[in-house]
Amino acid sequence: MTAAAHVHTIKTYGPDRCTGFSPIPAMSMVSHAAGARFINLIGGVMNSFYDWYADLPVASPQVFGDQTDVPESGDWWDATYLMMWGSNIPVTRTPDAHWMVEARYRGTKVVSVSPDYADNTKFADEWLPAQAGTDAALAMAMGHVILKENFVDRRVPFFEDYVVQYTDLPFLVTLEQRPDGTVVPDKFLTATDLGNAEAETSDAAFKTVLIDRDAGTPVVPNGSVGFRYNEVDEGKWNLDLQGVRPALSITDAASYSGTTSTVELPAFTDATGEGSVVHRGVPVTEVAGRQVTTVFDLMLAQYGVGRAGLPGQWASGYDDVDTPYTPAWQEEITSVPAQAVARIAREFATNAEKSRGRSMIILGAGICQWYHGDVTYRAILAMLMLCGCQGRNGGGWAHYVGQEKVRPITGWAAMAAATDWTRPPRFMIGTAFWYMHTDQFRSDGYSSDSLQSPLAQGHLEGMHTADVVAKSTRMGWMPFFPQFDQNSLDVAEAAIAGVARGEAADEAQWVADRLKAEDMRFAVEDVDAPQNWPRTLILWRSNLLGSSAKGEEYFLKHLLGTHHNVMGEDHAGSRPKDVTWHEEAPEGKLDLLVSADFRMTSSTLLSDVVFPAATWYEKHDLSSTDMHPYVHAFTPAISPPWEAKTDYDLFRLLAEEFSRQASAHLGVRKDLVATALTHDTPGELAQPGGHAPDWKGTDIPAVPGRNLPELKIVERDYAAVGQKFSAVGPLAEKLGFTTKHITYDVTHQIRQLAQKHGVFDSGAAAGRPAVDTDARMAEAILLFSGTTNGELAVQGFETLEQRTGVQLADLARGSQEKRITFADTQAAPVPVITSPEWSGSETGGRRYAPFTINIERLKPFHTLTGRMHFFLDHDWIKDMGESLPIYRPPLDMHRLFGEPQLGQRGELSIAVRYLTPHNKWSIHSEYQDNLFMLSLSRGGTTVWMSPQDAALIEVSDNDWVECLNTNGVYVGRAIVSHRMPAGVVYVHHAQERTIDVPKSETTGRRGGIHNSVTRILVKPTHMIGGYAQLSWAFNYLGPTGNQRDIVSVVRKRSQEVRY
């Protein structure tokens, strides 16, 4: 029946209406890859998870051009100053917490930033209890102190040498004079602007410019993204300044004449989120007819750190309460004493200077999962970059959230995406998928302009967030599926016929013409029309509806069409313009919800079909993590009991049954696949300057791969899916496997695999090496990855040497003969090999720290400038006022959505910040239903609250309370604890409906999960794409499913509960 539902959906609506969700491949790579392989072979859609979980720090692509490359926990030992910021190490990194404690015995100072007296705070030497959501104010004030004391009062050579080589601080930014006379920072100056011979070079619009301190002239240094892809610049993509000493400030340039300009900068100091403008002077010079300054000069202006002779309003001292971003200013917001901020910032920088960058900040979900979490992260990363800490053992950021690091990434990606048979795959950004398909956009009664900078120029004016999704889709920024309002199989065949009739040069352009002429629409533009609904959804290794479903009740209402507790109304008054509004919102879009699990969860209970899965002790698989450098195995202790099957076997059988049915109903079809402009491909050069005018409703032509998604025709032999599933396909040798723009030739590995596993003797996979068991797929994953196959690591580094012109292959040469087999990982955990798949070096037994290769070998970051970025110049970032690190308060849910104001009282109720951190008795929803954990903890649903709030609403410990807002209701027992600050409740993440959840007084229906009270809030800047590091890639960049800004009313309820 499950196979039949897929065949029918593909035939009737198109393959991109078949969807799958399974998170975190690293936690069991084969199990993930098996299901993803089935979905991708049929042309279905795999949803992302990292951004959806809001674990993805958007600041990471913005600043580093890389996603979550972080040190192993063994490197905490190397730190000599260690901050923990929104990451509760003993609870959420339990097996690694000892490193932090042991580092203290070694003399490392440990500082904790958390709103509550958290478990990790007990280990800290000092605690900065910043109010929830205000962390960026604290970080900006620390940045203020660091800049003033180390870059102005005294210029620390160690810091200065670092920032001019590895960050964008010396690069030139143009100043824009607006018609009303105001001056604002605009864009990076590029070689194109120079108008000389440099402007004629390849990809000049992506080559950024700095000033030679000694000569006072503009220089286009190697290493920007303009040097990365074209043939002419091979060997020049590196950070070698070739003797040029960049001017950090314009004032450093020999040619500086003393000219200054007052720029206007946005600030968001008001708790309502309303923006204001500050005026600050910067030194300027003229280059090729343009007024320019450096990012560094703008940074001092932004942080309010004054220098003699510059006009504007500046901080009068650390005790200046009124001027952002002084220590005294932040005290009003965070409640952290100003003196403590200045002292910690000073210690942090001094330690970095003396230890050469060994100040580290462990940071995590407590500060990441806010609407403006990216801004908070940028303010914190700025501290690390200013102090020369990134790319050092014992220094830099250490962001830990999900188990996201698949160390053998190339092999896993190939198996999961089935790129050995067909490419490109259909990968979707999870947050936008759920936001649109669960109709949460209908409840979003605000437009993006309410969050804009006061200096905005209207790129987001009046845009509903659904319009943001639609625009991001049509501009090729982010993917969206289903693609079109028609079956993509029919579109492909029509396009081929159209080209044959001579209507267009190729199929992609034929489709572009139809879109431009509005003969065909993107599905996102009428997402509620039945032909655009997702029809099938398979969940495995996932408990979507008991854990990550932000806006759970909207899932139940619109996607599943079942009982729900949604209490709000659609915001019909604020409708999107580009997305069709249906008077009646659909309920029950899915035809079939399938889940595979070994335990009963909220998701299995809501599924139409449940497959019994093997547990982690009943299958072969692989595991890796950020926290340690080893890969190691899952091995079956027993065969799967009863009718349980491994995920591998389940999907193999499903693929085979699917093909049996498809041979009569589908056969061989052409499919047209739309993919976004992708990071680490030349597609990221599509939209220079981050300025891309819309083709919709204008005269601008729509060009695939420029201002429209890439459009490719692929062939799908639906009767062969079963056979292809179990064999490695021929594209492996023909095209190789590519990770971060390094293509690995795996011809030798294919031969090795064929010898080891044998080849199929007939059918679609004739002659192809077998991966027909879970253990064999594990072997293939290890064989095709540089981290686990020294031959490929060396090959990858040699490829990269060609492009960069710097020496790299020696990092892996000592491991060239080393191949980590599946049997090795079953014998003992095996440390991985240094590989260009990641940015750090383990060579010679070093602990892994990210970006050490960039810093030590001058390999560029994957950003516009090739350096780490303080400044971002995309049109939308500018309009949101976030070009530079900044503080933005948590969303004012009252002002934006009419939710109760924080602290608002009712009879026995109070409105509070509703936070959902993790607890020590479960890992997501797992273990919270385990008998042992239920015995150790209070068990069932709970709400942690402060004694102050409890007293106000007459609640004693263990009383039943309800947390509610328009999204839904949660019922639990109060845990009244002095650990909690007033005004905040903690409802621990993923306490499920399956354990002791009574009916709510509010609706009469059973209370929900923690996410029943939350709702998806999409930040428009997360949807940017097509521009250098701000380009999409799967789990690299996408809108976060943040949930920490939520406000809920907590009220005492009748103590008699009914189930």
Add this chain to the structure above:
Amino acid sequence: MATPPIAPGTDGPASDALLKIGQFFTRWDQSPDRRAVFRSGGRAGDAFYRNRWSHDKVVRSTHGVNCTGSCSWKVYVKDGIITWEAQETDYPSVGPDRPEYEPRGCPRGAAFSWYTYSPTRVRYPYVRGVLLGMYRQAKEEVGGDPVLAWQAVVSDPEKRRAFQ
């Protein structure tokens, strides 16, 4: 008729029945309530304790629960039954003058084997009853083709609503 409330705790008719069956397999001297057994002799008397910690094999595995621990565990098996787990200690050394990764683990991971035979275990496939009934009927009507049968169910709005 209302059933009498079951007193909280683990004892009840079901546990009584289990203990009765247990006596059939192990004919030991028992207390009248079957909650205690009496054994005599040195080696024979303490067999219980030895058996408790005996096992047939130890297998390396881990937990895929997205906790970032990625801890390696020893899983113990006795008579084809998973009994308990313990932390692996064989992580390669990270070098001199610093702590090691071993052992790794936490109480949550140590509780995992409970799931294998727990009441919450999914043992067999489940299908929503209403859906399966309609699907089987449709399959009969269309002559056995599963795709046509599925189409018949989901293209009928009333049937679709009935199982959603």
